[in-house]
Amino acid sequence: MIVTFLGTGTSHGIPVIGCSCRVCSSSDPKNTRWRSAVHITGGEDSLLIDTPPELRLQVIRSEIRRVTAVLYTHSHADHLFGIDDLRVFSRHAPLPVYADRATLEEISNTFGYIFKPQRKGGGIPELLLRDVSQQELRLAGHRVIPVPVHHGCQLITGYRIGRFGYITDCSYLPDESRKLLEGLDVLVIGALRYRPHITHYSVDQALEVIRQLSPRMAYFTHMCHDIDHNELEQALPDTVRPAYDGLSIQI
Numbered sequence: 001m002i003v004t005f006l007g008t009g010t011s012h013g014i015p016v017i018g019c020s021c022r023v024c025s026s027s028d029p030k031n032t033r034w035r036s037a038v039h040i041t042g043g044e045d046s047l048l049i050d051t052p053p054e055l056r057l058q059v060i061r062s063e064i065r066r067v068t069a070v071l072y073t074h075s076h077a078d079h080l081f082g083i084d085d086l087r088v089f090s091r092h093a094p095l096p097v098y099a100d101r102a103t104l105e106e107i108s109n110t111f112g113y114i115f116k117p118q119r120k121g122g123g124i125p126e127l128l129l130r131d132v133s134q135q136e137l138r139l140a141g142h143r144v145i146p147v148p149v150h151h152g153c154q155l156i157t158g159y160r161i162g163r164f165g166y167i168t169d170c171s172y173l174p175d176e177s178r179k180l181l182e183g184l185d186v187l188v189i190g191a192l193r194y195r196p197h198i199t200h201y202s203v204d205q206a207l208e209v210i211r212q213l214s215p216r217m218a219y220f221t222h223m224c225h226d227i228d229h230n231e232l233e234q235a236l237p238d239t240v241r242p243a244y245d246g247l248s249i250q251i
């Protein structure tokens, strides 16, 4: 299984519009962060987790030519609003899209033009909405386990696929969810910034979760412009790295 980070930034993306801070104006390409998503290949499958607003640019940059399924973590705009670009991947067959029930409802309400039958045709994605908790799902040669995570007062979904875990927007992990994330080779976890935040883990909080779950390797994602890539990398233990856009890892 190969996981490629299509984006590793928080909801604003980095650089933030109109910001001239040292990270937003940095010449280090690792400080440019598009909105968070990953691409996963394994067996016959080519999966996306989330479709950020930059999806078109992300799939072109990573030379992704086919997508066989999409998993959504939640319906916030920074994870969802590239959905229209799934058109090209559903040209020959409808594309299955998996999410929790609340996210599916939000998707069909927000993007009514995709799902209202009278408007079908004329360049819209053909998507099959599937409740991820309603069936045992195997993708990329592995069982997919939805992991409930708290994102502020919202309950959203992370994923475990084989020995890979992906938790982006999280401020609290219940015990039952921690159990689902034991024994991982790679954990990707959101670490927004150094200071605490009401709906996201800080760097220290994410490190504490990593210490408790002890994956072989962990990567930070969903980082804001308070974080300089090199500075953070140097401060972290060897088994934890800040991810960056375009990074590919084999699991």
Ligand SMILES: [Zn+2]
Binding pocket: 010, 011, 076, 078, 079, 168, 169, 222
């Ligand atoms: Zn987000």
Ligand SMILES: [Zn+2]
Binding pocket: 015, 016, 019, 020, 021, 022, 023, 024, 025, 225
């Ligand atoms: Zn900035």
Ligand SMILES: [Zn+2]
Binding pocket: 074, 076, 151, 169
């Ligand atoms: Zn969010």
